[in-house]
Amino acid sequence: xxxxxxxxxxxxxxxxxxxxxxxxxxxxxxxxxxxxxxxxxxxxxxxxxxxxxxxxxxxxxxxxxxxxxxxxxxxxxxxxxxxxxxxxxxxxxxxxxxxxxxxxxxxxxxxxxxx
Amino acid sequence: xxxxxxxxxxxxxxxxxxxxxxxxxxxxxxxxxxxxxxxxxxxxxxxxxxxxxxxxxxxxxxxxxxxxxxxxxxxxxxxxxxxxxxxxxxxxxxxxxxxxxxxxxxxxxxxx
Numbered sequence: 001x002x003x004x005x006x007x008x009x010x011x012x013x014x015x016x017x018x019x020x021x022x023x024x025x026x027x028x029x030x031x032x033x034x035x036x037x038x039x040x041x042x043x044x045x046x047x048x049x050x051x052x053x054x055x056x057x058x059x060x061x062x063x064x065x066x067x068x069x070x071x072x073x074x075x076x077x078x079x080x081x082x083x084x085x086x087x088x089x090x091x092x093x094x095x096x097x098x099x100x101x102x103x104x105x106x107x108x109x110x111x112x113x114x115x
Numbered sequence: 116x117x118x119x120x121x122x123x124x125x126x127x128x129x130x131x132x133x134x135x136x137x138x139x140x141x142x143x144x145x146x147x148x149x150x151x152x153x154x155x156x157x158x159x160x161x162x163x164x165x166x167x168x169x170x171x172x173x174x175x176x177x178x179x180x181x182x183x184x185x186x187x188x189x190x191x192x193x194x195x196x197x198x199x200x201x202x203x204x205x206x207x208x209x210x211x212x213x214x215x216x217x218x219x220x221x222x223x224x225x226x227x
Contacts, residue, residue, distance in 0.1 A: 042217050043159070048213050056213065104215060
């Protein structure tokens with residue numbers, strides 16, 4: 001079946017501009033996650049949506065970052081007033097409960113470059 | 116102390132050998148443990164997960180979990196050049212329920 005999809009695959013923006021990154025999870029998956037991976041850095045959790053519960057925003061690095069999930073499916077990550085340190089690959093994952101474990105499957109990512 | 120630590124690499128093994136990748140975690144309440152493989156320029160791909168103490172085998176891969184020692188490992192038998200990648204250990208549950216906390220990754224190279 002179709003996996004997690006993300007768009008755009010690449011985004012180059014000027015410092016100070018706003019950007020929106022989109023994620024389409026696997027159909028039927030109830031949980032959706034955003035992570036980012038910077039050059040030489042590990043994968044860093046940003047935000048997590050589970051069903052209709054309030055999202056876990058504990059990983060968002062600043063108030064310039066926000067995300068929403070509409071209709072329990074598609075999610076958009078918005079970065080306002082982008083800075084050069086925001087340059088990274090932004091990865092979306094989705095999961096559903098298998099037994100007692102949420103197996104997370106990643107999309108191909110969006111490579112964001114802030115110039 | 117990092118929350119999830121992986122053995123420092125890079126790790127180089129000959130084709131056909133067993134590759135052993137190790138990971139320790141600090142949150143004793145962690146419940147689920149994952150191994151992802153990431154090829155250069157690609158996103159992480161889930162290989163295996165484990166949540167009970169002991170071994171779990173899937174083809175050439177075996178995950179081992181010891182919650183008392185807060186240790187999880189991945190063994191790759193009959194390593195192939197196509198196994199060359201970065202292997203990421205990830206943990207969920209405890210204080211990080213739902214979200215994954217990743218180690219820094221171990222680069223594995225399998226040489227012919």
